[in-house]
Amino acid sequence: MFSDLRFASGGHGFKRWGPPKVYLRIILAAVLASITPSVVHAQSEGSVDEQTEGPHHLSVISGLTYVDEADETAYTLGIDYEYRVSDLLGVGFVAERAFGDVEATTLLAVADFHLTEGLAMQVGPGIEFAEGEEFAVGRFGVLYEFELGGGFTISPQAHYDLSELEDAFVFVVGVGRAF
Numbered sequence: 001m002f003s004d005l006r007f008a009s010g011g012h013g014f015k016r017w018g019p020p021k022v023y024l025r026i027i028l029a030a031v032l033a034s035i036t037p038s039v040v041h042a043q044s045e046g047s048v049d050e051q052t053e054g055p056h057h058l059s060v061i062s063g064l065t066y067v068d069e070a071d072e073t074a075y076t077l078g079i080d081y082e083y084r085v086s087d088l089l090g091v092g093f094v095a096e097r098a099f100g101d102v103e104a105t106t107l108l109a110v111a112d113f114h115l116t117e118g119l120a121m122q123v124g125p126g127i128e129f130a131e132g133e134e135f136a137v138g139r140f141g142v143l144y145e146f147e148l149g150g151g152f153t154i155s156p157q158a159h160y161d162l163s164e165l166e167d168a169f170v171f172v173v174g175v176g177r178a179f
Contacts, residue, residue: 053178053179054178054179055083055084055085056081056082056084057081057082057084057090057092057153057177057178057179058082058176058177058179059079059155059174059175059177060077060078060079060174060176061077061094061096061157061172061174062075062076062077062078062173063075063157063170063172063173064076064170064171064172065098065168065169065170066168066169066171067101067102067166067167067168068167068168069166069167070101070166072100072102073102074099074100074102074103074104075099075100076096076097076098077096077097077099078094078095078106078172079095079096080092080093080110080176081093081094082110088113088114089112089113089114090111090112090114090120091110091111091112092109092112093108093110094106094108094110094122094126094139095107095108096170102130103130103131104128104130105128105130106126106128106129106137107126107127107128108124108126108139109124109125109126110122110123118145118146118147119143119144119145120142121140121141121142122140122142123138123141124139125137128161130165131165133165135163135164135165136164137163138162138163139160139161139162140159140160141157141159141170142158143155143156143157143158145174150177151177151178151179152175152177153174153176153177153178154173154174154176155174155176156173157170157171157172157174
């Protein structure tokens with residue numbers, strides 16, 4: 001299905017784009033650079049407790065990736081950033097790494113559609129780095145975000161990643177903070 005989007009390994013692959021670890025560092029640096037001005041601005045106007053919610057939301061996600069075709073399971077760790085454009089729509093990215101039976105790094109550009117208070121659907125395209133190659137991937141998922149107070153959240157999530165290499169189910173819990 002995504003064969004026309006797959007990067008050719010001859011001359012492109014990691015030689016052209018670098019290893020997945022580099023991508024994670026670049027994304028983390030970009031997130032920290034975008035967060036820092038918001039935090040400084042919020043602290044200059046009042047305490048963090050007074051301004052617990054803003055358009056930004058950053059979560060650390062942890063859970064499992066399961067590949068049914070190969071009956072493989074892997075521990076998954078990552079980050080999920082969202083900028084809330086409106087009450088209905090948020091845009092952002094997900095960067096996650098699967099360790100164990102499945103060794104893969106996935107980078108996604110996502111849209112979060114907030115259907116009700118707490119319930120959201122997440123969709124988006126991305127790139128998966130596995131077995132020394134790059135593959136196009138599409139994510140479809142659902143999450144429910146519980147607000148804990150002080151801008152903190154916890155969200156169980158279930159996603160289906162459709163890839164040329166192999167499809168996977170991703171079950172994670174996100175712990176995050178709105179700011």
